[in-house]
Amino acid sequence: MNLVAPSARLIDAATGVVLGGADLAAEVGRHAAAYAGLPPGVVFARSGTSVPAVLRYAGALRAQRPVALLDPALDPAVLADFVRRFSPAVVVGLAEGGAGADPGERPGDYRAVDDGVLGPVWVRERTCADRPHPDLAVLLATSGSTGDPKFVRLSRAAVESNAAAIARVLAIGPDEIAPTSLPLYYSFGMSVLNSHLAAGATVLVVDGGVLAREFWQAVSTYGATSLAGVPHNYEMLHKIRWSPAKYPTLRTLTQAGGKLRDETILAFHARIAEAGGRFHVMWGCTEAGPRMSTLPADALPDRVGSVGPALPGGSFTVLGPDGAETDRPGVVGELVYRGPNVMMGYAESAADLTRGDEQGGVLRTGDLGCLDADGFVWLRGRLKRFGKVFGIRVNLHDIEELARDQGPVVAVSGPDRVVVFVEGGTDDGTRVLAGRLAERLRLHRSGFDVRAVERLPQLPNGKIDYRSLEALV
Template sequence: MNLVAPSTRLIDSATGAVLGGDELADRLGRVAVALGNLPAGVLFARSGLTVDAVLRYAGAVEAGRPVALLDPALDPAVLADFVRRFEPAAVLGLAEGGAGATPGDLPKGYRRVEDEALGPVWVRETAPADQPHPDLAVLLATSGSTGDPKFVRLSREAVLANATAIAEALSIGPDEVAPTSLPLYYSFGMSVLNSHLAAGAAILVVDGGVLAREFWQAVQEHGATSLAGVPYNYEMLHRIRWSPAKYPSLRTLTQAGGKLRDEVILAFHEKISTAGGRFHVMWGCTEAGPRMSTLPADALPDRVGSVGPALAGGSFNVLDADGAETSEPGVVGEVVYRGPNVMMGYAEGSADLSRGDEQGGVLRTGDLGHLDEDGFVWLRGRLKRFGKIFGIRVNLHDIEEMVRDQGPVVAVSGPDKIVLFLEGIEPDECRAVAGRLAERLKLHRSGFDVRSIERLPQLPNGKIDYRSLEAQV
């Protein structure tokens, strides 16, 4: 199976140009040939929300060239460190991201080339000591733009299997039009792209995000049929009272990338249902290429809070108290996923790129949860997201759930206390929230430091920037 189906179209919202059929095949072919002429090794692709970025990525997968998708706004020093450690054959997309997104200085051992099909490229002058494994297709940084030293290694089979399973779960067909509401270097954004390319649908390439007027103008003009968002996107749309009824072509809303408040899920489920559409909660992680489950739209509102059963080809178990896997309903433990979309492993340097599959299709997710009698997953927070109050261990996810009715909230561990950041709460309400938690958990009020914050900090992919909050504690 190829990643790009024959009926796929790319729509450039900036120009209105539509690229499809023989013209798309020709452009992809020329990109693939140009990539094939580059030295052997992994490719780095700075990938903004442009048609050229989509063509470089799809061309690399089609040509069998492993490619790392990178944020074009990545700090030049971080990019230089990645280049030093992973020794890519070439760095593509030097012009991505606009004038303010410079890739930095030409690295030592590279030369700059102007290629007709690829644009400006840094090309390595000598072959790296290590060559990537033949199954390797895509590399994604584990923490987006934070400079985390690890890449997730995804095989071609993992990328295609996940794209196919998602297209099946969401009934994506050639008549669908998906806008690029998420960055391509973010695993969820790449997944939306993959599933629509594989299904022969249209990709509406539009920059700006869901709060930009230009984004919704493009949705209206080109008849976008779906919207993918992380919790922050939906919280913001909920706050401004956005309604899908304004955009009659929209019929599918999907949400992944973290926990969205139940009341917001139900609000959007009701809105899109009234308009004849559906709302899907999905769950995944970069290490699973990246989606693992979807909650069927007809499971709402009865199963709000669940992330649903595994996608086709996958399965879930839970580790019990003895460390044994079980699918028994109600057992709480670390959720384990099995499926063809599980990564090959991590990479921290060029030598790791030559390694084969180290996971065997099994992923310990690091999330606590349980299964119900129908195999639906109910999550209870991250395994490592714990703090201590007066020496008592508490689950930070549980703490957040206790006050989530106040609005978006993040709890982090402080020195023998829990610090909560509540978005939009009045400062004089913070003490009341702390008292409520103290009473609920039978602990002294001083164990809770509740702070008002105008807006929770976000990473470029829309997820909460926990590190910046922890740095404030």
């Protein structure tokens, strides 16, 4: 499998080194050859934001090696548990992540090798008896660095089809330059990398994230043309009054990874449109390799709140109240996605990696929503995101929508009440919000515990850390 088109390039912002054309192809081939000298099986790749991490990933795909992209800051105990249960042939990227990203002690059944191409690695002494399925290409943890025991199994066809579909709807071509604004082990960050390399575009490898001065210096120096972000990224940029006008080469902004407030979407749409660019809201999940839909830029502002129609090759239906699937407009139920990018299934052990496609291209998303007459998706929350107030079931997503005018908010379920966390809130504001929610939902205000926090906690991929908030309840 080769995702790197002939015209693709990698720019290392830290050194200024550019790899492209025959040189990039040779480097990917060199890394693929290095894997050939190692025992067969899965590659665990601790992947920071670096050119060597990209080359180890691309080389594994070229060598037909299934590769698990892992956060280099993953707790050593969690990494050790993953290694124990999945028996990878090799663990690469041991030096990734810098200070505080120690992989921990080498497992007893692995030997340390300083490979001339791959760098320091752990190599399994004995070949694992469970051989990965030949279609398997990529493994992604279902919740980043939280230690969730499951991997999502993505086939080569899923990865390739999703990269091609994203490149098509975003019109990614050889003249595009995308900075690495998201971690490579996060599905959205991986999809940015895949779609640009497959389309023959340039990936600007720069660490630090969108609030780092060095990031924007690299954007200016190398003429980046797009920016991908999750809601927290855009909320923070909104707070500091960031403007794309300062970066004249930027022409595309994309957002996924959760619900962004409508007013923030419209603000960034207006800013980039004024500069002659476009803003795309996207929706997906790791299980869909990972994008499922994209809102066309010209659908804003009229269709703000929608995540758009399915990507080319995909389709949506709704599982209605009667248990039957339908594509009739306005019916609210669980959204069901069909497409070539749907995962093969989950994996909790090495034995699971031997299994073939268990989904048949069909994914029940776990999201509530409906379709409009043009097939655009309108999300209404998660099936499992419900709480109870005095025994009455309430939709946590709806509560967050009612409180959006307060800024970034998260609602979680507490003991017979709902706890709402408001970023940057005030004592007076929280009291008023609790009263407003009680009045709107016709419940006693003691059922709503509204708390001000300086900043909502995040996972390394920029998504809200719901588990940390639930632990405070």
